[in-house]
Amino acid sequence: MESTKYIGPIKKEKVVSHTLAVGQCFASVSSELSSVTASCEMSHTVVRGKPNAAQLHLDSVLDAILLEQGIKPSAEARSNVPLAQIMLHCFKQRPNEVFLSNAGTGKDITNEQHLKRAISIARTLTGMGLKGKYAIVEMRNHQETLAVYFALIFAGVIPFMMEPNATVYELTHFLKLVEPSIVFYDGEFEQAMQEATRACPELQPVLVAADQPGVLDNFTKGQSDDIASYRVAERAMDDTVILLPTSGSTGLPKAVILTNRGLTTVLPTIWTYHSRFPTPTRRMMILTTIQWVTFTMFTTTSVAYHVPIVMTPKAITADHVIEIMEKYRPTWGYLAPAFAVSLVPLIRPDQLSSFEIMYLLGAPASPTLMGNLKAKMTETARLCDGYGITETHGLIAIPDKDAPMKSNGWVLNFLNYKIVDDEGQERGRGENGELWVKGSSVFKGYHKNLAAYEEAVTPDGWFKTGDEFHLDENERLSYVVRKKITFKHMGAHVSPEEVERVICSIPGVHESVVCPSEKGAVAAVVLLPGADVTREQIHAVVNSTLSEHKRLHGGLAFVPSLPHTHSAKLKRNECSKLIEELIKSGDCY
Structure with a gap:
């Protein structure tokens, strides 16, 4: 290629x-x-x-x-x-070919089998009058998940893709934000879903435990699965198609609005290196769960380009991923750097030998990781440290074959871009600056949060990524640092302000600040005078409220005060330096 x-x-x-x-x-x-x-x-x-x-x-x-x-x-x-028309057309072209291999069950699903299931669900949703309304999906990676996902798109119902294993606290937040008319979920999340819906008595969504035997059959009873007569719901190109969660700098996670225009623009993105179409590669491996833009981007492009996918509802462990690679021999895939670090020592070159292209996505990859992983791949295989963000519907830059190992490559050709200094003045080649992009893949907004959108996007349409890059003499980008306060741990977003709110909800806590560390989130906590709050109490509340990647794996320390600006805002850079000293002194644990 x-x-x-x-x-x-x-x-x-x-x-x-x-x-x-x-x-x-x-x-x-x-x-x-x-x-x-x-x-x-x-x-x-x-x-x-x-x-x-x-x-x-x-x-x-x-x-x-x-x-x-x-x-x-x-x-x-x-x-x-629109996207729904593209998906329906492409599914119909090759009815007998495999669409999905479920690595958890070993079952293959053809395009026709998948489409019949999705169409019967879509007709049911249409009959319920849900076009233009909202749904929440909390499911693992299996065939019913994708049937529900495509059915929602076909019927013009807007899904919010929810992280599996979300806590009751997180579910409640998103139920109130999205106000869904219907919720699809796996049966293992029944208790948490019931608790969260009881906390929102003003909402009365239809609850569908979609993976349970007979549930979807009963849900779609009486609806035809005829493919030839089915027509997708009419939707405009700038209509909202999907909502995806993202952590921001202003507290609890937000919901990013993704549109037909943006979703169709990015369909060709990952096939930039390919020249043989359709089916530019033999099989795609998808490991991320449904809340990630990589999931939505890669499942839809696999349909448009007739590439079978393999995914699993099981936990993503190194042993299971190696098993998938040995059995299904995927030729295209991607890994989160944190997971790749654990995989590299265990995997053999022959187990990676089927890959033509492998991306590292979701967080910056170190040169050491890139070198160690490439050493186990074939000489002709390409290892790419790609760069993308939910607010641009996916990828922004991909390294070309001549790019240095540490490079994120050129910005893709459907985006205009510039790097700017702290005052928004454009920088040139050989300089560093924050990356701003503009184009049809830039998101439409945050659901019910205009202020956050106006903070992220300039009046003339430039999206401020919050990431600083070096622009080399050939105009390739190389990641430098995250300018926004959010960070990632275990390959997932952490919003410091979300964790801080939970800590500050504990009686006796006056204030807290959360920063990243090598081990994960770490906190400095100020107590009220005379308060008797222990580390164990804080850890217990955080652990029972937030997902694993948001917990205080870096520890916490009690401090008498925190640095503030004149307007009473935390000086986060100074707080970060304070926490670094507390870690060095052994006071954080």
């Missing part, structure tokens, strides 16, 4: 259109489709440079959908095909 250099360093904020010969773009499609599309502008999302082969293939899919509807393909028409 050849590297596609179309994503390179052209930064002008101008849409570039291209007319290409039929033979270049559509060798695999009908002569009717080729003759129509050869005269059309190509790849309407591209704002810098030329379209790559993956983007051109998606154009051919969009044009086929338009022709089925009797619409003459054009750049404008292509830009108005």
